[in-house]
Amino acid sequence: MLVRTLKRLADRYKHRDSAHQHLFEPYRGHEVISIDCEMTGLDVKQDEIISLAAVRIEGHQIHSGEAFEAKVDHRDRLGADSIVIHHIRKMDLEDAVPMETALMALIEFIGNRPILGYNLQFDLKFLDRYTQPLLGLSLPNRTIELADVYRQKVVSRQPDAVPHLGFEAILEDLDLPVFGRHTALGDATTVAMAYVKLMQRS
Amino acid sequence: MVSEVLNTSIPPFDLLSHEQIETLQQSVSIAYFQAGQDIIAAGGNPEGLYIIIKGKVEEYDESISGTRDDQRVAQYSEGDLFGSLAVLKGRARDKYQAFEECICHLVPARVFIDLVHDNPEFRHFFHKGLATMEKQRLRLTVPQGADDFSLVRIRDSVLRDPLIVAPSTSIADVVLAMRDAHIDCALVECESCDENYGLVTGTDLLDALALDGLARETPVETITTRELITVNASEFLFNALILMTRKHIKRVVVMDHGEVVGVSELTDILSYLTGQTHLAGVQIEKAKTVAELADASRALHALIRTLNAKGVKIRFMMELLAALNGRLVAKLYEISMPSEVLENTALTVLGSEGRWEQIVKTDQDNALIIADDFVWPDDVRIPLLNQFTEDLISIGFPRCPGNIMVSNPEWAQTISAWKATMTAWTQDMSEASQMNMAISLDGHFVAGNKALYQGLSHWAHDHMRGNDIFLAHFAQPVLSFGVPLTLFGNVKSDSQGLDIKKAGIFPLVHGVRSLALKYRIRQTNTYRRIEELVAAGAIHERLGRNLESALSLFMQLRLQTQIEQLEAAGTDDGSQVTHNRIDVTGLNRLDRDLLREALHVIKEFKEWLALELHIRG
Numbered sequence: 001m002l003v004r005t006l007k008r009l010a011d012r013y014k015h016r017d018s019a020h021q022h023l024f025e026p027y028r029g030h031e032v033i034s035i036d037c038e039m040t041g042l043d044v045k046q047d048e049i050i051s052l053a054a055v056r057i058e059g060h061q062i063h064s065g066e067a068f069e070a071k072v073d074h075r076d077r078l079g080a081d082s083i084v085i086h087h088i089r090k091m092d093l094e095d096a097v098p099m100e101t102a103l104m105a106l107i108e109f110i111g112n113r114p115i116l117g118y119n120l121q122f123d124l125k126f127l128d129r130y131t132q133p134l135l136g137l138s139l140p141n142r143t144i145e146l147a148d149v150y151r152q153k154v155v156s157r158q159p160d161a162v163p164h165l166g167f168e169a170i171l172e173d174l175d176l177p178v179f180g181r182h183t184a185l186g187d188a189t190t191v192a193m194a195y196v197k198l199m200q201r202s
Numbered sequence: 203m204v205s206e207v208l209n210t211s212i213p214p215f216d217l218l219s220h221e222q223i224e225t226l227q228q229s230v231s232i233a234y235f236q237a238g239q240d241i242i243a244a245g246g247n248p249e250g251l252y253i254i255i256k257g258k259v260e261e262y263d264e265s266i267s268g269t270r271d272d273q274r275v276a277q278y279s280e281g282d283l284f285g286s287l288a289v290l291k292g293r294a295r296d297k298y299q300a301f302e303e304c305i306c307h308l309v310p311a312r313v314f315i316d317l318v319h320d321n322p323e324f325r326h327f328f329h330k331g332l333a334t335m336e337k338q339r340l341r342l343t344v345p346q347g348a349d350d351f352s353l354v355r356i357r358d359s360v361l362r363d364p365l366i367v368a369p370s371t372s373i374a375d376v377v378l379a380m381r382d383a384h385i386d387c388a389l390v391e392c393e394s395c396d397e398n399y400g401l402v403t404g405t406d407l408l409d410a411l412a413l414d415g416l417a418r419e420t421p422v423e424t425i426t427t428r429e430l431i432t433v434n435a436s437e438f439l440f441n442a443l444i445l446m447t448r449k450h451i452k453r454v455v456v457m458d459h460g461e462v463v464g465v466s467e468l469t470d471i472l473s474y475l476t477g478q479t480h481l482a483g484v485q486i487e488k489a490k491t492v493a494e495l496a497d498a499s500r501a502l503h504a505l506i507r508t509l510n511a512k513g514v515k516i517r518f519m520m521e522l523l524a525a526l527n528g529r530l531v532a533k534l535y536e537i538s539m540p541s542e543v544l545e546n547t548a549l550t551v552l553g554s555e556g557r558w559e560q561i562v563k564t565d566q567d568n569a570l571i572i573a574d575d576f577v578w579p580d581d582v583r584i585p586l587l588n589q590f591t592e593d594l595i596s597i598g599f600p601r602c603p604g605n606i607m608v609s610n611p612e613w614a615q616t617i618s619a620w621k622a623t624m625t626a627w628t629q630d631m632s633e634a635s636q637m638n639m640a641i642s643l644d645g646h647f648v649a650g651n652k653a654l655y656q657g658l659s660h661w662a663h664d665h666m667r668g669n670d671i672f673l674a675h676f677a678q679p680v681l682s683f684g685v686p687l688t689l690f691g692n693v694k695s696d697s698q699g700l701d702i703k704k705a706g707i708f709p710l711v712h713g714v715r716s717l718a719l720k721y722r723i724r725q726t727n728t729y730r731r732i733e734e735l736v737a738a739g740a741i742h743e744r745l746g747r748n749l750e751s752a753l754s755l756f757m758q759l760r761l762q763t764q765i766e767q768l769e770a771a772g773t774d775d776g777s778q779v780t781h782n783r784i785d786v787t788g789l790n791r792l793d794r795d796l797l798r799e800a801l802h803v804i805k806e807f808k809e810w811l812a813l814e815l816h817i818r819g
Contacts, residue, residue, distance in 0.1 A: 055206075061308065064206045065230035177256050177305060179206045189206040189232065193305065196234045 004124075004138065011137040020107070024140050027112045032057045032144060034116040034192035035106075036184045037123045044125045048074050052102055053184035054109050055192050057116070060200060062192045068109040069185045071096035100134050103127075107139070114142040118167050118191050121145070146170070146191050153198050170194060206232065208253065208307050212281075213792060214327035222317055222324075229313040235300040241285075244297035248288040250310040254280050257304030262297045276798055277301065281791035286328045289314050356442055357435040360470040361456055361463065364389045366399070369423035376422045377407055387453055387465060390426040399462055400426035401455065430455045435463055440518040443471050447525035450487055486529050490537065492593050499530055499563075499598040503774040506561060510765060516758045517729055517750075524558030527599075531568070532649035534597060538590050539650075546576035548655035549648050552606060556646040557711070558727045559757070562764045563776040566591075566599035567606045567641060570614035571654045587614055600777030606641060617658055624662055631675045639676065640715060644726045659724070666719055670816075677716035677815045680709045681808055699783035700797075702763075706756040706804050707782075710749060713811045717741065720815065728753060749807060752800035759784050759797070 012024040035054040041047035055067040073096035097105075117123055120143055128138045147165040154163040164170070171178055176193050180186025208230050210216065210223045218226065232255070235241055242248040244264050252259075261276040261284065275296060278284050288294035289311045318325045365388040367376055376388055389399040402422055410416040410425045431451055433442045435458040442454055452468045485498040502523065509519050528551065535549050553567035554560040570587070572578065591609035595601055608614045615623060624642070627635040642662070647655040666672065711728050718731040721740045725731045729750055736746035764779045771778045786794065811817070 060234045062232040062234075064232050065226075065228045067206070175303075186206060193232065193234065197303075200234065200236055 004143075007138050008140045011140055015137060020135060020137060023107065023112050023137075025112050027114060027142065029113065030059065031113050032116050032192075032195070033110045033113050033141075034062075034188045034195065035110070035120075035123065036117060036188040036191065037126055038182070038184045039126060044122075044129065047126075048072070049099070049126050049130070051184040052106055053188045054106060054115075055185070055188045056113075057192050057196060060196055062189060062196060064185075064189055067185055067188070068106060070102040070105060072099050072102050073097060074099060099130055103130055103134060107131075107135075110139070110141060112141060114144055115139065116144040116146060116191060116195055118146040118170075118187075144195070146194055149195060149198050153201060174198070208309075214324055217323040217327065218317065218321060222321060226309060226313065226317065229310050231308050231310075233306050233308045235304040235306070237300055237302045237304075239300045239304075240297060241300055241304070241306075242288055242294045242296075242298040244294060246294050247292060248285045248294050248298075248311060250285065250308050251283060251289055251314045252285045252298075253307040253309070254278055254282050254284075255305040255307060256280060257306075258301040259284060259304060259306075260299050260301045262299065263295070264297060265295075279787070279794070282794065283791075286314070290318065290328065354439045354474075355435070356433060356437050356439055356456055356466055357458070360439065360466050360474050361435065362465050362467065362470070364455075364462060364464050366391065367422060369426070370421045372419045373407055373410060373416065373422055373425070374418040376402065380404065380407075385465075386467065388422075389455070389462060389465070390422055392423070392426065392428065395428045395430070397430050397432060397455065397457070397462055399430065399455070400428045401430055402426050403453070432457045432462075433466070434458065438518075439471060439474065440514075440522065442466055443468070444518075444521050444525050446471070447522065447529060450529060452487075486526065486533055489533060492534065492537075492596060495530060495534055495537075496597040500774055502526055503562075503768070506761075507765060510761060516754045516761065519761075520559050520561055520757065521727075523561045524555070527555065527560065527563060528558075528646070528648050530597065531594065531599070534593055535590065535649040538593060539586070542576075543578070543586070544650050546573040546578070546651065546654075547571065548650045548652060548658075549608070550645040550655055551648050552641045552645045554644075556641075556644040556726050558646070559711070561757075561761050562768065562779055563599050564764075564779050565602045565777070566594050567602050567604075568594075568608055568613070569606070569642070569645065570608045571620060571658055572614065572616045573651070573654055574616050574618050576616075583614075584611075598774070598776065600775065617654065620658055621661060621665075624665065628666065628669060628672050631672070633679070636676050636679070640712065643715060643719065646726050663719075663722060663724060673716060673720055674815055674817050676719065677713065677811065677817050680713045680716065680811060681817060699785045701782050702756050702760050702784045703782035706752065706801060707760070709804055709808055710753055710756070713807055714749065716811070716815060745803075745807065745810070748803045752803045755793075755796050755800045759789075759793070 008024070015021055015024065033054050033056055035052070037049045037053075038051045039047045039049050049072055051069070051071045053067060053069045056063040071094075124139060124143070131137055131139060147170070150170050151163050151165060154161050164173075171190065171194060174194050174197055176190070176197060178186075179189040179193070181190070207227055208215065210218065210226065215223065215226065233241075233249075233252070235257070241252065241259060244262070257280075259278040259282075260274055261278070262270070262273045263275045264273055266273045284298055285294070288296075288298075318328060362385060365379055365383045365385050367379060367388050367390055369390055369392060371379075371390075380386065380388055386404040388402050390402055392398065392400040400423070402425060406425050406427070410420070411418065416425070431445070431449060432455045433445060435456050446452065446454060446468050453465050455462055456464045456466055485501055486495065489495045489498050505526075506519070506523065509522075531549070531551060536544065539547075548571040550556070550569050550571065551567065552569055555567055588609045591601075591607045594607075601607070606613055612623075624639065627639045645655075645659070714728050714731050714735070717723075717735055717740060718725065721735060721738050723731055723734045723738070725734055732741070732746045732749055735741045736743050741749075760782060763782075763784055764776075767779050768774060768776075784797075786797070789797065
């Protein structure tokens with residue numbers, strides 16, 4: 001986290017006059033953006049993001065209808081071979097856009113609002129790998145980790161509890177319906193739902 | 203797993219265009235509510251239309267004085283829509299509260315209003331009327347491409363070209379012509395007949411040759427039946443079938459604009475309807491023994507399943523099954539009783555059988571009217587009637603738990619004795635007497651001497667005339683069970699389901715029966731009573747239509763449950779159908795909507811009836 005904070009300060013200085021300056025403005029509203037990325041694998045250095053989704057949370061409401069969702073086509077950067085290397089199927093590329101387009105749209109969607117995710121740092125590491133060369137920044141937004149929120153809520157209720165922080169375990173404990181699992185939008189929506197429930201509980 | 207997008211393949215969203223669906227999907231959000239949280243406040247301006255993904259919501263009318271339970275007007279569960287009326291009116295009359303943790307899709311008010319404004323069909327859906335919703339339901343339940351059998355007309359289905367012969371044709375030539383035409387009857391030209399034709403059937407020809415010893419050269423006019431039983435070509439197939447069953451005939455002559463256009467054979471109709479050549483009606487008529495009748499009776503269960511699966515309208519099914527069951531009972535009586543008994547008695551079926559509203563045979567209710575001057579010694583009568591009741595049980599009419607059967611001397615009386623009994627019932631006003639009266643008023647003649655039945659029936663209706671005090675008492679039980687507008691109740695305690703008989707069927711049937719009595723309507727079938735009440739101006743047309751729709755829905759849901767129960771028990775024995783409970787949670791959303799609406803109809807009907815008949819709850 002400290003590293004991220006330092007990075008943010010450095011990026012902010014660097015972008016003080018750029019088009020992305022607004023991303024560094026402190027956010028004063030109450031909305032949160034739940035994001036999720038699907039990758040070809042778990043290796044931050046080798047694997048690729050194949051889809052991105054983000055959904056806006058406003059109080060008890062999740063604006064799923066106007067959600068952001070993009071499939072990424074890497075052929076422009078990596079060549080057509082990436083399809084073989086990363087086992088990206090043809091169908092995954094229908095309606096897909098280049099990474100730069102997807103990233104710019106995602107950043108536009110998020111603005112300076114806080115971002116929420118499960119195991120968010122992992123997704124952010126992937127995103128950094130693209131944002132740094134393309135834009136010269138890491139996403140500067142405040143981050144909210146669902147597992148942290150969950151742990152705090154559980155501990156505040158039962159101080160001795162050692163909560164299971166696995167995604168499935170959290171969902172099961174919260175007894176929530178699971179939205180389209182293993183799609184970026186489905187997972188982003190599920191995480192949003194869990195967050196809304198946890199925040200309303202207190 | 204649920205979807206983050208709204209399922210637009212289900213009504214009413216399937217009425218929207220592609221662009222409208224796109225607009226809708228982009229505006230939908232997902233909302234979370236804790237148990238007890240207000241989703242729409244009474245008097246508030248709702249955010250939009252809600253569609254429940256998970257959880258239950260209750261609607262309260264806080265203008266009703268009384269407890270929370272009194273104020274609760276509806277309950278909604280997964281897949282249900284609520285808030286539409288509040289959005290369209292711009293203000294919520296009732297309060298909507300999350301009964302348990304709730305997750306809903308939310309269509310913003312402005313988007314919903316635009317869709318309602320732009321799409322007339324979509325708008326129509328939200329102008330909730332039971333009849334409209336029923337159409338929606340039909341759209342769903344009748345499989346695509348399948349005919350709605352209850353709407354098939356004779357002209358389009360089973361019309362055969364008639365074989366027409368001159369009156370002077372010899373019997374032998376008619377037989378040959380019939381064989382060539384593969385038809386079992388011929389129309390005989392006949393100027394003096396009403397329809398310009400008479401009819402001769404294969405059986406007539408056989409009887410003439412084999413039994414009456416007529417010569418092969420005899421002109422056919424000597425054995426022609428001059429009075430034809432006709433139907434119009436535009437008549438529903440089902441009505442022709444019911445007519446044939448009631449008159450136990452095997453064919454009808456089909457007319458169009460006063461001209462004979464053909465004949466329809468029972469076998470053709472049954473094959474057309476069931477897609478199988480097993481002929482329930484024919485089997486009953488052919489039966490000579492109790493065992494054969496039992497076979498015919500069992501075959502009816504297959505017929506019920508087929509008709510139900512084909513989406514045949516419940517009202518037609520009830521009439522058809524009533525006609526077939528009526529013939530079963532009549533046939534058994536005819537083969538069991540000596541001719542002097544048939545001439546001096548009238549067998550009557552009562553209750554739901556008499557109203558033609560029993561599909562699965564769940565019990566037998568019957569009574570016997572005996573001529574006053576008929577000498578029928580106990581030692582002859584008692585064993586004969588006991589045997590008849592036992593035989594009815596063995597052919598599939600379960601024993602009546604209330605012992606309303608001819609084997610019970612209280613239900614097998616002479617005309618004078620019946621008059622004394624009924625007079626006592628109307629004066630006594632005990633609950634049992636009133637129910638006996640109610641059951642008897644639904645009586646329908648099935649076998650024996652019809653004049654005996656008609657005489658007593660006339661007397662009974664005259665006797666009741668103007669007896670308002672009795673009427674008020676008689677109708678009282680309509681109010682005795684509350685209408686469970688909260689379909690799901692407390693889910694745990696109501697796991698047995700909704701008692702559809704207490705909640706809906708009984709108040710409706712008995713209320714209509716009471717009105718029929720007041721307005722001297724002699725029909726026994728509830729639909730026909732309603733039609734005549736509307737015609738007499740006793741009830742408003744809209745209420746009449748709603749009552750008919752509600753009754754059909756209750757009957758349909760009950761039949762579904764009964765069929766499932768029988769299948770689970772692996773039997774066709776109707777006595778195994780042990781309850782009238784409907785698993786509400788197992789219904790699809792549209793059926794739940796309909797049920798909710800139908801129960802509201804019952805509630806309004808009860809309130810109206812209480813004023814109309816001066817009864818208090």
